[in-house]
Amino acid sequence: xxxxxxxxxxxxxxxxxxxxxxxxxxxxxxxxxxxxxxxxxxxxxxxxxxxxxxxxxxxxxxxxxxxxxxxxxxxxxxxxxxxxxxxxxxxxxxxxxxxxxxxxxxxxxxxxxxxxxxxxxxxxxxxxxxxxxxxxxxxxxxxxxxxxxxxxxxxxxx
Numbered sequence: 001x002x003x004x005x006x007x008x009x010x011x012x013x014x015x016x017x018x019x020x021x022x023x024x025x026x027x028x029x030x031x032x033x034x035x036x037x038x039x040x041x042x043x044x045x046x047x048x049x050x051x052x053x054x055x056x057x058x059x060x061x062x063x064x065x066x067x068x069x070x071x072x073x074x075x076x077x078x079x080x081x082x083x084x085x086x087x088x089x090x091x092x093x094x095x096x097x098x099x100x101x102x103x104x105x106x107x108x109x110x111x112x113x114x115x116x117x118x119x120x121x122x123x124x125x126x127x128x129x130x131x132x133x134x135x136x137x138x139x140x141x142x143x144x145x146x147x148x149x150x151x152x153x154x155x156x157x158x
Contacts, residue, residue, distance in 0.1 A: 005108065006108070006109065007106045007107065007108060008023055008106075008107045008108075009023065009024040009104075009105075009106060009107075010022060010023050010024060010104075010105045010106075010107045010130075011023075011024060011027055011102040011103065011104055011105065012102060012103040012105055012130070012133065012135060013027075013080055013098045013102040013103075014098055014099040014100055014102075015062045015063055015096070015097070015098055015099060016063045016072075016099065017063060018134075018135070018136050019133060019134065019135040019136065020062070020135065020136050020137075020138050021105075021107075021128065021130055021135040021136065021137050022080075022082075022138070022140075025083070026082055026083055026140060027080055027081070027082060027083070027102075028081040028082065028083050028093060029052075029080075029081045030078050030079070030080055030081070030098075030101065030102060031052070031078065031079050031081065032078060032079070033073055033075075033077035033078055033079055033097060034050065034079070035048075036048025036049055036050050036059040037049050037050065039058075039152075042150075043150055044061075044064050045060055045061050045064035045065040045146075046058060046059070046060060046061075046147075046150065046152065047059045047060065047061050047097065050079065050095060051157050052081055052093065052095070054156060054157055055092070055093060055154050055155065055156055055157065056154070056155040056156075056157050057081070057093045057094055057095055057154050058091075058094045058095065058147055058152045058154075059079060059094075059095045059096070059097065060094060060095065060096050060097075060143070060147065061096070061097060062096045062097075062123070062138070062143070065122070065123060065143060065146060066121060066122045066123050066124075067122055073097055073099070076099060076100045076101075077097055077098065077099060077100070078097075078098050078099075078100065078101060078102075079095045079096070079097055079098070080095060080096050080097075080098050080102070081093055081094075081095050082094055082095065082096065082140065084144060084154075085140050085141050085144055086141070086144065089144075089148070090148065090153035090154065091144055091147055091148050091152070091153050091154055092154040093154050094144065094147055094152075094154070105130065105131065107130060107131075111130055111131050112128050112129070112130045113128060113129050114126060114127070114128055115127040115128055115129055115134065121136075122142075123138055123139045123142050123143050123146075124136050124137070124138060124139060125137045125138065125139045
């Protein structure tokens with residue numbers, strides 16, 4: 001199979017100010033938005049925690065982590081549970097709040113192009129255009145490092 005015909009099953013998820021392009025393998029589940037449980041002395045980007053499948057996981061605002069304006073969420077908001085990038089790490093899962101249900105995409109090499117004029121921003125690997133939509137490929141490893149550096153991890157609920 002040529003690399004031109006390799007399909008990457010992806011999801012386009014929307015945060016306050018941008019669309020994020022993620023492979024399906026990065027996303028464990030999309031759930032309805034519920035206000036996270038607050039965490040004492042938490043950084044501004046940590047909205048709190050939630051219990052998911054017997055685990056307490058951090059809920060992060062991608063916008064606040066990227067030093068963008070604070071987001072407001074309405075009844076269409078969802079929470080994207082993301083798989084940790086580093087296997088065996090204390091942060092197995094974490095969540096980001098998104099504005100709506102994701103858009104499923106089958107992405108071929110020819111469907112995506114780098115946006116060369118865009119400045120690289122915090123937690124961004126690349127700005128791209130995919131199927132005529134401007135999107136960010138997020139730096140999930142850097143986002144996870146931010147969460148881990150704050151001493152936050154996935155915990156089993158008893």
